[in-house]
Amino acid sequence: MAAEARHFKYVVLGGGVAAGYAAREFGNQGVNPGDLAIISKEPVAPYERPALSKGYLFPQNAARLPGFHTCVGSGGERLLPEWYSEKGIELILSTEIVKADLASKTLTSAAGANFTYETLLIATGSSVIKLTDFGVQGAESNNILYLRDIADADKLVAAMQAKKDGKVVIVGGGYIGLELSAALKMNNFDVTMVYPEPWCMPRLFTSGIAHFYEGYYSNKGIKIVKGTVAAGFEADANGDVTAVKLKDGRVLEADIVVVGVGGRPLTALFKGQLAEEKGGLKTDAFFETSVPGVYAIGDVATFPLKIYNEQRRVEHVDHARKSAEQAVRAIKAKESGESVPEYDYLPYFYSRSFDIAWQFYGDNVGDDVLFGDNDPASANHKFGSYWVKDGKVVGVFLEGGSAEENQAIARVARTQPAVADVEALKTEGLEFATKV
Numbered sequence: 001m002a003a004e005a006r007h008f009k010y011v012v013l014g015g016g017v018a019a020g021y022a023a024r025e026f027g028n029q030g031v032n033p034g035d036l037a038i039i040s041k042e043p044v045a046p047y048e049r050p051a052l053s054k055g056y057l058f059p060q061n062a063a064r065l066p067g068f069h070t071c072v073g074s075g076g077e078r079l080l081p082e083w084y085s086e087k088g089i090e091l092i093l094s095t096e097i098v099k100a101d102l103a104s105k106t107l108t109s110a111a112g113a114n115f116t117y118e119t120l121l122i123a124t125g126s127s128v129i130k131l132t133d134f135g136v137q138g139a140e141s142n143n144i145l146y147l148r149d150i151a152d153a154d155k156l157v158a159a160m161q162a163k164k165d166g167k168v169v170i171v172g173g174g175y176i177g178l179e180l181s182a183a184l185k186m187n188n189f190d191v192t193m194v195y196p197e198p199w200c201m202p203r204l205f206t207s208g209i210a211h212f213y214e215g216y217y218s219n220k221g222i223k224i225v226k227g228t229v230a231a232g233f234e235a236d237a238n239g240d241v242t243a244v245k246l247k248d249g250r251v252l253e254a255d256i257v258v259v260g261v262g263g264r265p266l267t268a269l270f271k272g273q274l275a276e277e278k279g280g281l282k283t284d285a286f287f288e289t290s291v292p293g294v295y296a297i298g299d300v301a302t303f304p305l306k307i308y309n310e311q312r313r314v315e316h317v318d319h320a321r322k323s324a325e326q327a328v329r330a331i332k333a334k335e336s337g338e339s340v341p342e343y344d345y346l347p348y349f350y351s352r353s354f355d356i357a358w359q360f361y362g363d364n365v366g367d368d369v370l371f372g373d374n375d376p377a378s379a380n381h382k383f384g385s386y387w388v389k390d391g392k393v394v395g396v397f398l399e400g401g402s403a404e405e406n407q408a409i410a411r412v413a414r415t416q417p418a419v420a421d422v423e424a425l426k427t428e429g430l431e432f433a434t435k436v
C-alpha cells in the first residue's frame with residue numbers, strides 16, 4: 001500500500017543556499033504555519049556553502065555550525081533551526097527525494113515517504129564530478145576526497161588530523177583547487193596542484209591574471225604541475241592512497257588527494273518532465289519552469305540573463321540567493337494578482353584565499369585589458385582586468401579592491417561605458433572605474 005502523502009502548499013526541494021534565502025523571503029512576505037516545507041538530504045538547516053572551502057578549514061578558530069547558517073553570508077539574519085519552527089516552516093532533513101512526479105505533484109523519498117505540493121521550488125544545486133565517473137584507476141582509494149557538503153568537509157578535516165603535516169595533491173585548478181590548496185597550505189601540508197590547462201581558472205582568468213595567483217601560490221610554497229592530469233593512484237594494503245600517477249609519467253607522493261574537477265547540476269529527477277537548456281532546467285525571468293507552478297532556483301536554473309539577452313546557468317552563491325528571492329516574490333505576487341519586475345542579474349563571482357581576495361562583475365568576453373601591478377612578489381600588488389567588447393567595457397576583475405572600488409567595478413560592468421582608446425584604459429587602470 002502506498003504511504004499516505006504529507007501535503008504542503010509550497011515545497012522547496014533541496015536545503016542549501018537557495019533554500020535558505022527562499023525561506024527568509026517567504027518569512028518576509030508572510031507564510032502561514034504549515035504551508036512551507038524544505039526537504040533536504042543534508043542533516044542540517046540551510047547554511048552558507050562557501051564557508052566549507054574557507055573558514056571551515058582554518059587551522060585556528062575554524063567556522064562551525066550554527067555559526068554560518070543562511071543568511072549571514074550576505075550580512076543578513078542567521079536562521080537557526082528555531083527560526084524555522086517559530087515560523088511554522090517544516091525542515092524535513094536527512095531525506096533524499098528519489099522520485100519526482102510532476103503530473104501528480106508528488107515527491108517520494110528514499111525511505112518511501114510521499115510529499116505533495118501546490119508549488120514546487122527545485123533547489124537541488126550541483127554534485128561533484130568524480131574521478132571514478134571516468135574510471136580513473138585507483139580513484140576509489142581512501143583519502144581521495146571531494147568537497148560539496150558538510151559531510152565531505154568533515155571527512156577532509158578528519159583526514160587532515162590523521163595525516164598531519166603530510167603531502168597533499170590537489171587535482172584541478174578551478175575554484176576548489178585554488179581555495180583548497182591555500183587552506184591545506186595554511187594547515188602546514190606539503191601541497192602540489194595538478195591541472196591540465198596552461199594556467200589556473202581558465203574559465204575566468206586570463207594568463208595575466210593567473211600569472212599573479214600562480215606566483216603568489218608558489219611563493220607560499222605550493223608546487224604547481226600544469227598541462228597534465230591524474231591518470232591513476234597507488235594505495236597501500238589498507239587501501240589508503242599513497243601516490244598520484246600523472247599522465248605525463250611523473251608520480252607524486254600523496255597522503256591526501258583533494259579533487260575539484262567541476263560540478264554537475266542535479267536535474268536527473270526531472271528528466272523528460274521539464275524543458276532543459278545548457279545543462280540546467282529552463283526558466284523564465286521569474287524562475288518558473290516549463291511546468292506551471294514548478295520553479296527552479298540556484299545552480300540548477302538556466303534563466304534569461306537580461307543584460308546579455310541570453311539564457312545562462314550560474315553556479316555561484318550571489319545568484320543562488322537572488323534567484324531564490326525573485327522566485328518567492330514572483331510566487332507571492334502572482335497569488336495576489338500582482339507582478340514583479342523581470343530578473344535583471346549582473347553576474348558576480350568572488351574568491352578569497354590566504355590574505356588575497358578578488359571580485360569579478362559582468363562578462364569575460366571580448367578583448368582583455370590588464371591594468372595595475374600583478375607582480376606576485378610586489379608588496380603593493382593590486383591589479384585587475386577589463387574586458388572590452390564592441391567598444392564597451394562589459395566585465396571587470398579586481399584583486400585587492402576596497403569596498404568602494406568593488407562597487408565601482410560593479411557599476412562599470414552594469415553601465416558598460418564606451419572606451420575609445422584601449423591603451424588609455426590600460427594606463428588609466430582602476431581610475432577609469434572609480435570615475436564612472
Ligand code: FDA
Pocket residue numbers: 013014015016017018019039040041042049050051052053095096097098123124125126147148149266297298299300314315316317318320348349350351352
Ligand atoms: P546547494 O548545493 O547550496 O544546495 C542544494 C541542496 O539540495 C543540498 O542541501 C543538497 O543536499 C540538496 N539536494 C540535492 N538533491 C536532493 C534530493 N534529491 N533530495 C533532497 N535534497 C537534495 N560561490 C561563490 O559565489 N563564492 C564562493 O566563495 C563559493 N564557494 C563555494 C565553496 C564550496 C566548497 C562549494 C561546493 C561551492 C561554493 N560556491 C561559491 C558555489 C555556491 O555555494 C553554489 O553556487 C550555491 O551553493 C548554489 O546554491 P543551491 O541552493 O543552488 O545549491
Ligand code: NAD
Pocket residue numbers: 053126171172173174175176177179194195196197200201202203228229230259260261262263315316317349350351352
Ligand atoms: P571548476 O569548474 O571551477 O574547475 C574545474 C577545474 O578542473 C578546471 O579548471 C580544470 O583545471 C580541472 N580539471 C578538469 N578535468 C581535470 C582532470 N581530469 N584532472 C585535473 N584537473 C581537471 O570546478 P570546481 O573547482 O570543482 O568547483 C565546483 C563547484 O563549486 C563549481 O560550481 C564552483 O562554481 C563552485 N565553487 C565556487 C567557488 C567560488 O565561487 N569562490 C569556490 C568553490 C567552489
